[in-house]
Amino acid sequence: MPDSSGDRLTERLLRALARRTSRRSLLTRIGVLLVAAPAFPLLPVSRGFAAPQAAPPAKSPKPMTDFERNAQTKDPARCDYWRHCAIDGVICGCCGGGIHTCPPGADPSPTSWIGTCLNPDDGRSYLIAYRDCCGKSLCTADKSCMCDSTDREMPIYRPSGDNDIIWCFGGSSMAYHCSTAALVGLAN
């Protein structure tokens, strides 16, 4: 079994929103949610942050991906920054933005897909919202900032796990500028 916690958790998130539980209707709602939701909700976020847990989860005994083994936590403008475990695109931090910040004048997409990345500093896995910044041409500031990592990345029929889609739905324009990797909560 692969590490599919990201997808299971994304589903859990969606389940908390959806009132029905059949897979088909849930997935229907994904389509709608992509447009309607003002970013993924803060549900697991506040749970994760509001009351610091007494103990961190034990180090996972399961093997790490190559990305996780080599990830760093110091420079968010590099492809190997821990949160970029499944990013596909140009890092906004190279373009005047930051890890959860669009460059000036770019539109942060209210929609995104969700990845799950392991923070090597605390051994915890976090949900990462890869929100694209939109409305401008592709950022060409630095070609070394073009990344494509695919830990737990999913095909297009699982859109909430797909990093090939231009995640600019619900903004003023679908023009892709760069990608952020905002932390939205604990994954487990």
Place this chain on the structure above:
Amino acid sequence: MPDSSGDRLTERLLRALARRTSRRSLLTRIGVLLVAAPAFPLLPVSRGFAAPQAAPPAKSPKPMTDFERNAQTKDPARCDYWRHCAIDGVICGCCGGGIHTCPPGADPSPTSWIGTCLNPDDGRSYLIAYRDCCGKSLCTADKSCMCDSTDREMPIYRPSGDNDIIWCFGGSSMAYHCSTAALVGLAN
């Protein structure tokens, strides 16, 4: 004195068209001509071609430019092809066109600027119309086909000698795709 035969001859061309001779009115007409003329006229062309001259002009005693010294006559898809002595852009021959041919679906501009290039095979200087092919994005097929040579190239206030201008006037769109180098006649 620089080798300014190109400009003097371009002027001669224009003079043959214009009925007045004052510099200001001539230059006025350049502006109009750029849009109105269906490419530069065949005047010197037919003169050059219709009746092959008995003898080629004597080899010019004046020194050659570095471009002229290194020019070749075999491969029109390279920057050092003799007619590219003042081209600025992507050679259409690398993009599905040819030396006087736009790639399929691109619009040949009815306007152009005129350079003067020395053919090393016959020692003659010819007028070259650098007509852009328009209506498509920049041709990116081969970056080695991006050339910028400037023999007798002129600033923008001498537009008929300027290779920085997007020569797509009079076509359906000003989008620049690539540049041709059509032979339009003898320069001297």
Place this chain on the structure above:
Amino acid sequence: MMQTTVIRPVSARHRPTPLRRLPGMRATLWTLALLAAAANSDSRAETQPPPPVLPAETSDVAVLPPAGPHRLFVMGWTTGGANVVDGDSKDLSVLGLVPISEGGLLALSHDADRIFVAETFYSHGNRGTREDVLSIYDGRSLALLEEIPIPGRLQVVAKPHVFEVSEDGRLAYVYDMVPTSSVHVIDLQEAKVLPSVYLPGCALAFPYGPRGFGTICGDGTVGAVQVPESGATAKAVFSKPFFDANSDPLFESSVIDKSSGEAWFMTFTGKVFPAHLAAGAAPVIGKPWSVSEAAGLPPVGTGVQELAWRPGGGGRVLALHRATKRLFVLMHPGNYWTHKVAGTEVWVLDATRQALIRRIRLEAPARGIAVSQDASPLLYAMSDEGSEGELAVIDASTGEKLRKRKLPGGFAWVPGD
């Protein structure tokens, strides 16, 4: 190399001259020179007649020769469209560019005499009013024939089955995600948008027959949709669940024979599900087999530290040669979750015998592949490193490396695919 066919002089006001068509102009000069040299082989150079003055030229526009089976269309995110290449030409020179707006996709009529582009425009570049358009080009002149407004489309990195055309070139299928998963159906002959097919939880369109398409669903099924002649809204019928998207999803670039409806759905671990899609029936899924085991290697699992040969790439990972039912799979050594890593080999498999025929080692790791559909098929591999990207042309029957050139773009289309 030069295209010299004149289809549109710059101005009709130019008097035609005998030399308006100049294909052999330089050749003629050389011939004259050689004849002169032969006739006066003992004469001194300075006594030769002077070379004739070069004739003036009229600007013209190239047209493509009729598309053969080895025509290739190669696109990247920043190439402004698909560069047209003839896989047989020695230098693989670019023959033209099919303009495609950023994020747009191309589809071909069966013989590539019509080229279809699904694209999105904003009135002010990256802002303003949005328009989604299906643009139709003539396959030889690359002239824009028509722009059909369409209800929408998904903007996504180039991949198969997001925009497809039926085998007979009659219907186009445009995948969209807004407001929910759906396939817009366009009647290309009538330039008419038919009712969209809503497919919640499913994505992509694998055309078969005149009016059918398949779709992959996140619940582990494949759906089949028959577009009614009546213009009524189509309904999908689904297979039984046969794969688990959580543990081992199907590649988007799984393949279908548009004509027969035979399909091969391949998972991230290289498990291949043969399938058959037909009008009015739920997709029939066959017994799976494994690329790895077909090659005599152990079965491949989903371990993130389980090094094995796996399929992967950035666009078309899997390609089908219809006539021989050979599958071409872009492979690399890697762990699970390396499904987008560039491939270092192409494995050729006989889908009927479920057996490996050949492993082809690539000189440059490839993001995507394509295979021509004729009896002497060519395999194309694109490395897509921007302007340093390489297109390699390989004899698909023998694995012999035939030609290569620098060319940007990692995604390609061939006629009859």
Place this chain on the structure above:
Amino acid sequence: MMQTTVIRPVSARHRPTPLRRLPGMRATLWTLALLAAAANSDSRAETQPPPPVLPAETSDVAVLPPAGPHRLFVMGWTTGGANVVDGDSKDLSVLGLVPISEGGLLALSHDADRIFVAETFYSHGNRGTREDVLSIYDGRSLALLEEIPIPGRLQVVAKPHVFEVSEDGRLAYVYDMVPTSSVHVIDLQEAKVLPSVYLPGCALAFPYGPRGFGTICGDGTVGAVQVPESGATAKAVFSKPFFDANSDPLFESSVIDKSSGEAWFMTFTGKVFPAHLAAGAAPVIGKPWSVSEAAGLPPVGTGVQELAWRPGGGGRVLALHRATKRLFVLMHPGNYWTHKVAGTEVWVLDATRQALIRRIRLEAPARGIAVSQDASPLLYAMSDEGSEGELAVIDASTGEKLRKRKLPGGFAWVPGD
């Protein structure tokens, strides 16, 4: 490096949390960890409290700090706009992108609090209905404030004086060639197009004072235009002919001090004509001097095999530091007609004393330069080799190389230029 100022949360519906602003988030964690370590310096690591769970973040949008004199805007043909860089920052990181359509140009208000873009759109990308627009952006949020339709504009490789704004930011000058040479004048405060100024045989606009601009003419003169407050059509007055465009033309990137109207027009051979442009008067042209002779070298002629140090480059070849009247000239060794060859040195000249101050050797040949206008000026040199292009930052007073980075784009703007 991260921009963290929040100006626009993704949704106002998000409840604010104490940690919505996270500039020092990681720093705080480190502080906690260090304090813990200090308090328990002899304790074992496993007894430390577990690190807190990282807080959730809300997406936001950066704003630029107020523009200082060392702000730089760098554009290439395919960069999609001008990348904003702070010349003082250690890593010269990009702070944002001013979107500019292909072939468009930028201009700045004096302090760069407003950014003006002259650009052209087609409704369907490279085809369809044309619109020419002057787009106005806020200098800190890069928010689009206004789009003023303009009568037209010339599409040309980036160069100075094709699109300029007056010193007070009130008037914009847009050079056009269709139907004839003209400068469109736009009142930026009223968002109103004033009567265009037709300048047959002349090109470019060198702004001075509140309503004046100069223009270079092919007959060897410079014209001066005063835009009437009345809204009437402006008329040009011309200098006597002082240069010969056939033999030694003026660089388009000749410079003017927008405030004083002092200008320096430089020819291909490096001859510098001081000039003064003032309201209602014909331009006064001073006695020329030579860059070469100012450097103690022989005079430079127009021979095509006359090797000498010559000015040249692909965009801005000449830059002025207004306050000190220093000229910065991009130079290379070459024959005549090498006026677009990349420069290998920048020569710094005192325009008052007509003397060379310094020759600065560049590490990478530069297509263009720019000079900041403050008392500690920076010299910028751009090599423009696509994504391998380099931006070098040099102390303009000492010639010391300060910083460099890879950055595409060979043309740049600075505030107060």
